[in-house]
Amino acid sequence: MDFKRFLINFLSSFLIVLKRSVGLISDPYKTMRKISMERDSYQLFIIAGLIFVYFKFIYFLRDKIYPATFIYLIFVADFLTMVGFFYLMTKFIGSRKNKKEISFISFIFTFAYSLLPTLIWFLSTSVLYVFLPPPRTFSLLGKGFSIFFVTYSLSLFIWKLILIYLALRFSSKQNFFRIIYMIIFFLIWFIPYSVFLYQFKFFRIPFV
């Protein structure tokens, strides 16, 4: 009976994740506002599970220096550090009324959903690595593919920026300038940290 209830909850959460993912493409503002009020923890496990499956998949394509689970744990630590940083920043710069309104779980949900463009880009790049392995050539097809790939990557990057901004807007409830300050403060420590991750061959491009 308990397993039946778990299965129903899991499947309904899975459908909500799908609906929200489509919503983030077609209607990011309204969807992110709804996500910031979400409290269904199954959705977080589904997103975390999808990312875990991705790390298991790319283990076979990478140099196999570190186990996939270890890389996944580094990602989880990075994610929680990033979310914790923005949460504490909001606590630090927010007004007294604002401090009562914000919740850590809202940050977790919005940032978890903002991983969607990252997951799509990393997954599609790894699949392309199999079917169209680099290096790219200077032929007409090579140039055409390069323009397509840059367009695709930039589009997902802009989508990611929109989602990160909305995640911060609805979780922290701060105005535009304060959100930009928070992102600048985040980049001050995150860029050197990304170089560290690259040097130790954990990630070439950080998965955030």
Place this chain on the structure above:
Amino acid sequence: MKNINFRMKQKMNEVFSIEPNDLGTGYLTSFFKKTTSYLKTMPFIYVIPFTFFISIFMYFVLGRFLIKLVTILQYGF
């Protein structure tokens, strides 16, 4: 009727959960609101042509470096 009122109240709370953005000057605020209104629904309609134009521009400016950049990015996962 009670249910409709409850849902209406819930929706109002959702919509007014954050204060509107104010960038200091009226011109900046209205420019910001106009620009972001295009990104609130179906942003890809504007984003994809914009990034395609940027990519073509980058190809003409960077030339072969763009192709090398794509090779590096393809190893980036």
